[in-house]
Amino acid sequence: MLKAEIHATVDVPLGDRTYPIYVGTNLLLSQTWTKHVKGKSAIVVTNETIAPLWLDQCVAALEEAGKDVATAILPDGEEFKTLETMNLIFDEALKKRLDRKTTMVALGGGVIGDVTGFAASCYQRGVEFVQVPTTTMALVDSSVGGKTAVNHALGKNMIGAFYQPQCVVADTTTLTTLPQRELVSGYAEAVKYGLIRDAPFFDWLEENVQALLDREPEAMAYLVERSCINKAEVVSQDEKEGGVRASLNLGHTFGHAIENGLGYGEWLHGEAVSAGMVMAADMSVRLGWIEPSILERTKALLEAFGTPTVPPKGRITVEQYKALMSVDKKADAGKIVLVLLKGELGNFVITSDFDPAVLDEVLADYA
Amino acid sequence: MLKAEIHATVDVPLGDRTYPIYVGTNLLLSQTWTKHVKGKSAIVVTNETIAPLWLDQCVAALEEAGKDVATAILPDGEEFKTLETMNLIFDEALKKRLDRKTTMVALGGGVIGDVTGFAASCYQRGVEFVQVPTTTMALVDSSVGGKTAVNHALGKNMIGAFYQPQCVVADTTTLTTLPQRELVSGYAEAVKYGLIRDAPFFDWLEENVQALLDREPEAMAYLVERSCINKAEVVSQDEKEGGVRASLNLGHTFGHAIENGLGYGEWLHGEAVSAGMVMAADMSVRLGWIEPSILERTKALLEAFGTPTVPPKGRITVEQYKALMSVDKKADAGKIVLVLLKGELGNFVITSDFDPAVLDEVLADYA
Numbered sequence: 201m202l203k204a205e206i207h208a209t210v211d212v213p214l215g216d217r218t219y220p221i222y223v224g225t226n227l228l229l230s231q232t233w234t235k236h237v238k239g240k241s242a243i244v245v246t247n248e249t250i251a252p253l254w255l256d257q258c259v260a261a262l263e264e265a266g267k268d269v270a271t272a273i274l275p276d277g278e279e280f281k282t283l284e285t286m287n288l289i290f291d292e293a294l295k296k297r298l299d300r301k302t303t304m305v306a307l308g309g310g311v312i313g314d315v316t317g318f319a320a321s322c323y324q325r326g327v328e329f330v331q332v333p334t335t336t337m338a339l340v341d342s343s344v345g346g347k348t349a350v351n352h353a354l355g356k357n358m359i360g361a362f363y364q365p366q367c368v369v370a371d372t373t374t375l376t377t378l379p380q381r382e383l384v385s386g387y388a389e390a391v392k393y394g395l396i397r398d399a400p401f402f403d404w405l406e407e408n409v410q411a412l413l414d415r416e417p418e419a420m421a422y423l424v425e426r427s428c429i430n431k432a433e434v435v436s437q438d439e440k441e442g443g444v445r446a447s448l449n450l451g452h453t454f455g456h457a458i459e460n461g462l463g464y465g466e467w468l469h470g471e472a473v474s475a476g477m478v479m480a481a482d483m484s485v486r487l488g489w490i491e492p493s494i495l496e497r498t499k500a501l502l503e504a505f506g507t508p509t510v511p512p513k514g515r516i517t518v519e520q521y522k523a524l525m526s527v528d529k530k531a532d533a534g535k536i537v538l539v540l541l542k543g544e545l546g547n548f549v550i551t552s553d554f555d556p557a558v559l560d561e562v563l564a565d566y567a
Numbered sequence: 568m569l570k571a572e573i574h575a576t577v578d579v580p581l582g583d584r585t586y587p588i589y590v591g592t593n594l595l596l597s598q599t600w601t602k603h604v605k606g607k608s609a610i611v612v613t614n615e616t617i618a619p620l621w622l623d624q625c626v627a628a629l630e631e632a633g634k635d636v637a638t639a640i641l642p643d644g645e646e647f648k649t650l651e652t653m654n655l656i657f658d659e660a661l662k663k664r665l666d667r668k669t670t671m672v673a674l675g676g677g678v679i680g681d682v683t684g685f686a687a688s689c690y691q692r693g694v695e696f697v698q699v700p701t702t703t704m705a706l707v708d709s710s711v712g713g714k715t716a717v718n719h720a721l722g723k724n725m726i727g728a729f730y731q732p733q734c735v736v737a738d739t740t741t742l743t744t745l746p747q748r749e750l751v752s753g754y755a756e757a758v759k760y761g762l763i764r765d766a767p768f769f770d771w772l773e774e775n776v777q778a779l780l781d782r783e784p785e786a787m788a789y790l791v792e793r794s795c796i797n798k799a800e801v802v803s804q805d806e807k808e809g810g811v812r813a814s815l816n817l818g819h820t821f822g823h824a825i826e827n828g829l830g831y832g833e834w835l836h837g838e839a840v841s842a843g844m845v846m847a848a849d850m851s852v853r854l855g856w857i858e859p860s861i862l863e864r865t866k867a868l869l870e871a872f873g874t875p876t877v878p879p880k881g882r883i884t885v886e887q888y889k890a891l892m893s894v895d896k897k898a899d900a901g902k903i904v905l906v907l908l909k910g911e912l913g914n915f916v917i918t919s920d921f922d923p924a925v926l927d928e929v930l931a932d933y934a
Contacts, residue, residue, distance in 0.1 A: 283650050287719075294721035297893070322689070325716065325727045349692065352654075354661035360692045361728070526664070 204230035207372075207421040212432040214346055214364050214439055221344065221432070223425045225417055227371035228332060229257040234265035236330055236366040239301030241268040243293050245316040246307040247276040250334050253377045258307050258332060270296040274312065278464040281311045281351045283359065289319045300324045303366070309335035309382070310342035310469060314360070317348030321363035331365045334374040336386020337470050340427035343368045345435040345445075351464065356456050362439060370428065372420045380506075385470025387412055388507040390423055392477060393430040395498065396447045396539070399546035401426050406497070409504045447548045450539040451477030457524035461516035467508075474507035475566075480540055483562045487554055489542040497545075511566055518563040571597035574739075574788040579799040581713055581731050581806055588711065588799070590792045592784055594738035595699060596624040601632035603697055603733040606668030608635040610660050612683040613674040614643040617701055620744050625674050625699060637663040641679065645831045648678045648718045650726065656686045667691045670733070676702035676749070677709035677836060681727070684715030688730035698732045701741040703753020704837050707794035710735045712802035712812075718831065723823050729806060737795065739787045747873075752837025754779055755874040757790055759844060760797040762865065763814045763906070766913035768793050773864070776871045814915045817906040818844030821878075824891035828883035834875075841874035842933075847907055850929045854921055856909040864912075878933055885930040 206224040222232055242262050246255050251273050262269045272292040274285050293302065304327060306316035313331050320329035333343040349360025375383065387405075394402025404426070405412075411419035431448065438445040455476030459467055481495040499509045516524075525536050535552040536559070542549045573591040589599055609629050613622050618640050629636045639659040641652050660669065671694060673683035680698050687696035700710040716727025742750065754772075761769025771793070772779075778786035798815065805812035822843030826834055848862040866876045883891075892903050902919040903926070909916040 283654060287650060290719050290726060291721070294719055294725060318689070322685070322726050322728055324725060325714065325729055347692065352657050352661060354658070358661060358691060359657060359689050361689055362692055 202226040202229065204232050206232065208425040210425060210428040210432055212344060212364075212428075213436045217364070219364060219367050221368040221370050221428050223370045223372070223421055223428065225371065225373045225421070227369050228254060228374060229261050231261065231265060233330065233332075233367055233369045234261055234267070237262060237265065237267055237303040237305070238328065239299075239303060241270065241296075241298050241302045242305055243270040243272060243289070243296070243298055243302060244305045244307050245272045245274065245289055245312060245319070247274045247312055249276040250308045250312070254307060254334060254374055258305065262305070270298060274315070278311055278351070278459075278469070281315055281464075283350055286315050286319050286350055289316065290323060293323060300327055302327050304329040305332060306330070306365075307332045307334065309333065309338045313338050313343050314348050314357070315350055317346070317363050317365065318350060318360050321348060321361035326363075328366050329363075331368040332374075333368065333370060335378055336375060336383050337389055337468075338386075339370045339372070339375070339424045340386050341389045341431060343370070344428050344431040345448075346439070356460060356464070368428075370424050372417060372424060375415065375420060382468060383415070384413070384505040384507050385468040385474070387423070387505045388470045388474035388477070388502055390427045391498065391501055391505075392448070392450050392473070393427055395477065395481070395494075395541060395545070396450050396548040397434070397546055398426070398430055399544070401430070402497075402501075402545060406501055409501070413505070443550075446537075446550050447539055450541075450548060451475075451480050453525050453536070453538055454479040454521075457521050458511045458516065460524050461520050462512065471508050472511075474502050475509060475511045478502065478509045479511075479562055479566055480538065482565075483538070483554075483558060484541040486558050486561065487540070489540060489549070494541060494545050514567070516567060518560065518567050521563045521567065569593040569596065571599055573599065575792040577792060577795040577799055579711060579731075579795075580803045584731070586731060586734050588735040588737050588795050590737045590739070590788055590795065592738065592740045592788070594736050595621060595741060596628050598628065598632060600697065600699075600734055600736045601628055601634070604629060604632065604634055604670040604672070605695065606666075606670060608637065608663075608665050608669045609672055610637040610639060610656070610663070610665055610669060611672045611674050612639045612641065612656055612679060612686070614641045614679055616643040617675045617679070621674060621701060621741055625672065629672070637665060641682070645678055645718070645826075645836070648682055648831075650717055653682050653686050653717055656683065657690060660690060665694075667694055669694050671696040672699060673697070673732075674699045674701065676700065676705045680705050680710050681715050681724070682717055684713070684730050684732065685717060685727050688715060688728035693730075695733050696730075698735040699741075700735065700737060702745055703742060703750050704756055704835075705753075706737045706739070706742070706791045707753050708756045708798060710737070711795050711798040713806070723827060723831070735795075737791050739784060739791060742782065742787060749835060750782070751780070751872040751874050752835040752841070754790070754872045755837045755841035755844070755869055757794045758865065758868055758872075759815070759817050759840070760794055762844065762848070762861075762908060762912070763817050763915040764801070764913055765793070765797055766911070768797070769864075769868075769912060773868055776868070780872070810917075813904075813917050814906055817908075817915060818842075818847050820892050820903070820905055821846040821888075824888050825878045825883065827891050828887050829879065838875050839878075841869050842876060842878045845869065845876045846878075846929055846933055847905065849932075850905070850921075850925060851908040853925050853928065854907070856907060856916070861908060861912050881934070883934060885927065885934050888930045888934065
């Protein structure tokens, strides 16, 4: 049996408790995390892509811990991040008569984590859950912070809950089977932490592009750890997103408009955020808030990872962008509020107080 | 304009705050409650039956307070207490671009309150809501305590949240348009408080049957006030139903089995609970835990109100009862846990520690 190695444990203080993120290798099949499953039963929720790769290990670990294990295998893709798909989890859980003491285990990427977390928040009005992220995106971002949701035809993540897991199993071994496109889309999300609050991490990313593209375990573990620490610090200051947490949406208002405008599923979330961050940085330069060098470094780093730095040309009009951006939930009573950069590398502002002509200009250039 | 009269204000301390229940007459059209709608917009959620009766008043009060008001009119009936119906609220809210600062106003009975409360808990991960119950059942029970939910094909209230309103507008004037069958089904639920914790209220109910059947405003207001006080005391001791709150489920495990066995919608919830309470009381007598006189008084009071004291004969088998009762969420890891009566009038036990043969006997007698 492979030896589990914990590279780091990041504690996330949220709500009335603190939960651990275990960062390491070969954790999934180990007993590192199963103590957080407290009842007699668990239901592992995953998708058709991940099931053949990692489901057996996850079930085996739970069975070794003496649990009755049910499974729910959902179709794969952002287009299935819906109430209807969530209901498939309830179908399975109720068929197996899982009670309030069951634990839901989210084994997969951001979509699985979001849908399962939301399902856990409302199954029997709330059961415990554990996150086992299997994509870079989920390891560096979506599995930390307790935001869960499904999409609605009229907007992304419009229906959901703030709900914290019992623990997060950030096993970088699960990334070994990840397609390169998904791998690097998560790296783009990590760049965000550098831009908004952690300049030394941005520097480190620039220096470690090759190691990360080569999936060197040490580099990946450091990227995950540093990302989780950054995210945990932000969200623990602002669990319900009244203030500083919104900084994590750098590039996301643009990015959601790209995802929505293209139709969910065509671009990965991290790819849309990658282009969205460049748009936000570009707008910040045009407003005179940051040096052009920050924009250039951002573009260069994302290009090195191989993620997009512009949205597809001619697919989304300026008017569409604006309509999509004003329905985005970061919109406050109709105004477009954006996370932008201001000052030295590592500093942001959240504001609707900018010259709207500059936004029009940016959108026109990228549309 | 009719003069609003507040008969009583019951404070409900739940979570990190306390919210008021305003009990009185002509409250809906007044400004008694609109101060609890804090943002610029509100969406009133009601059903096709209530809309022609009370929607205009509710909208007028909100508009007088300067709010932009959207409405969502759902189909009427327990069979529409589903995720699909809840989605109609989101459709409307998103079409109107209602943001995180909107308030959802639940204008209707228990189904509207449950669906709207759950919708509010997860729309944009949580917006505020106000309850305006328009049925006796909702005034005495479901609008107090923050349990919200929708049904699943495999069980009632299986998907939901604990979520507290900003205030409850318990306007007994809205009961003037209620069909008698619904009126008295709510009275049955009030009997529960007498049985589990408030013997003087049980006595009062026995003495005021006629006044209540005649819808005398003073009697109705007292019944609502007393019920809300009882419920608020219980739920504030046990918000998430780990212990004493489960006592409010007296008659409900039997009752849910009746509702589910007949198919949701055939019997009103309060009618099923009425028969269920008799079954629970009868079982308590057979176990030797209460005097037969308590059972007799319970039956007599419910008969006087005109609610059922037995389930329909020959419609649900003993085996069906047991299957339905063990999937009920009060079931703890497969065991059937029941709320039963023990001791003097006004005392309950919650237990799975009873002779199962006695349960079989009761089910056989009532099946």
